[in-house]
Amino acid sequence: MxxxxxxxxxxxxxxxxxxxxxxxxxxxxxxxxxxxxxxxxxxxxxxxxxxxxxxxxxxxxxxxxxxxxxxxxxxxxxxxxxxxxxxxxxxxxxxxxxxxxxxxxxxxxxxxxxxxxxxxxxxxxxxxxxxxxxxxxxxxxxxxxxxxxxxxxxxxxxxxxxxxxxxxxxxxxxxxxxxxxxxxxxxxxxxGLYRGRGDILPWLAAIGGTAGALLWLPGNWYILIGGACAGLAGLWRHDK
Amino acid sequence: MTSDLIGLNWISVAAIVGMAVVTLATRLGGFWLMGNVTITPGIERFLRHMAGGVLVAIVTAAAMNGDEAMWAGLAAAIAAMLILRKPMTAIALGMAIAVGLRQFLI
Incomplete structure (x- = not known):
């Protein structure tokens, strides 16, 4: 990785x-x-x-x-x-x-x-x-x-x-x-992937997105949503 | 019995081939893209964090859908990994705790 x-x-x-x-x-x-x-x-x-x-x-x-x-x-x-x-x-x-x-x-x-x-x-x-x-x-x-x-x-x-x-x-x-x-x-x-504080927010976003998807959406959307939340959070954090 | 062992019905093979094709596309994709378009730092950051996020999503789902033994086993594996930095040992410890709990308590 x-x-x-x-x-x-x-x-x-x-x-x-x-x-x-x-x-x-x-x-x-x-x-x-x-x-x-x-x-x-x-x-x-x-x-x-x-x-x-x-x-x-x-x-x-x-x-x-x-x-x-x-x-x-x-x-x-x-x-x-x-x-x-x-x-x-x-x-x-x-x-x-x-x-x-x-x-x-x-x-x-x-x-x-x-x-x-x-x-x-x-x-x-x-x-x-x-x-x-x-x-x-x-x-x-x-x-x-x-x-x-x-x-x-x-x-x-x-x-x-x-x-x-x-x-x-x-x-x-x-x-x-x-x-x-x-x-x-x-x-x-x-x-093992952890490289510093910059990773914390994306991971929390992934947890939040996954929990929401599991609670409110059917099927396996949680994987896509968890990944997308982390990706967007990673982008947003660096753009500031 | 033989067919149960070997498997390979068309839908399983289709799923495996589908996984293989998209995985191959990701492996070749970076080499192909570099010859044609540039990967901006933004795209790189998005892909990198998304990859971690997908793994976090799988762990979160396992915890939310799991029983008490899963919670204890997962917590033990995470703690052991943080302290020892040895994945195999951490996972084995988590499994042992979950197996023990399911055997004797739950």
Whole structure:
């Protein structure tokens, strides 16, 4: 998750490249992220396995490959599936990628566009942070981003499959605290995102908007309204 | 039984593919936009705060719809995260408290 991304312009560094040693370097730097991705994958699989078959959970991890969005839709995963709400939730939770990609873009200007787009398709929060750190130090190697994907995707998908097989064994999700697991993932993520007092007002606005939407509106509007309230509060605070 | 395990009926696959398509769009969007239009600081701030707000909304909804065990577990996880800064430990503690409460008290 980016915080206050400055548009750092590449300067005095080597031209962008895509090398094998970059891939290895990216893979090495990603090891700590892989280690934590596995239990999170198992946790997602177990929580998902309680509401959908393991095949669906594993397909989701393979194709969507975005932990927060995947956890976020679990609460909405009831038949008949609310397709619009599910898609919209994934869009809102992942909107941060737009800012992250925009920050990374200048460092790879000059490489073939389809290489950059192919690697962007697998960009995670961790992969972005590692790549951003390396390119700002002058190592503009797209292979680093590739390495982060190689070290995270199989772990996330494999962890999901294992967790989903456990979770589908007829667990009572509440008895095993899986609802608290999902809420806890988001609560701890939010705390990890805290960057200073500027975040407090937007978060309070999100709480207020969500509470209002839950009380007075049907369906799942609270996600859109909570997100919009925080976005607007963040804008308003800076405009003063 | 087999189909229960594998799943993959058309509506679930449609939901997963829909999520995958919009997620891909967000991942490519920043790279694509930078080649064509500029992302103003205002748009950047809105997107960044909205992302946090969506997560806050999910936690708020879980708390409002939850039982006493959810409140205790969530409060414990938040407190542990504030003190320890270790997400896994904090979540595990919250789960353990909720499971214990549901097992023995509620």
């Amino acid at each position: 980016p915080d206050a991304i400055q548009q750092v312009e590449p300067q005095n560094s080597a031209p962008p490249s895509f090398t094998r040693s970059g891939v290895w370097h990216g893979m090495r730097l990603t090891v700590p992220f892989s280690i934590s991705a596995f239990p999170f994958g198992v946790a997602f699989g177990a929580a998902a396995g309680a509401v959908m078959p393991p095949g669906d959970a594993t397909l989701m991890s393979a194709l969507v490959f975005a932990g927060s969005a995947q956890f976020a839709v679990l609460g909405l995963w009831t038949m008949p599936l609310p397709l619009v709400a599910l898609t919209l939730t994934a869009l809102l939770v992942n909107a941060r990628h737009v800012v992250m990609g925009a920050a990374l873009h200048p460092f790879f200007a000059g490489l073939p566009r389809r290489w950059v787009m192919l690697m962007a398709a697998g960009m995670t929060d961790g992969g972005w942070a590692i790549t951003m750190q390396e390119v700002t130090r002058g190592r503009r190697d797209l292979g680093i981003l590739a390495g982060t994907i190689i070290m995270q995707w199989p772990v996330w998908v494999g962890g999901t499959l294992l967790g989903a097989l456990i979770g589908s064994a007829g667990l009572d999700p509440k008895r095993w605290g899986l609802d608290v697991l999902i809420a806890g993932v988001f609560a701890t993520t939010v705390i």
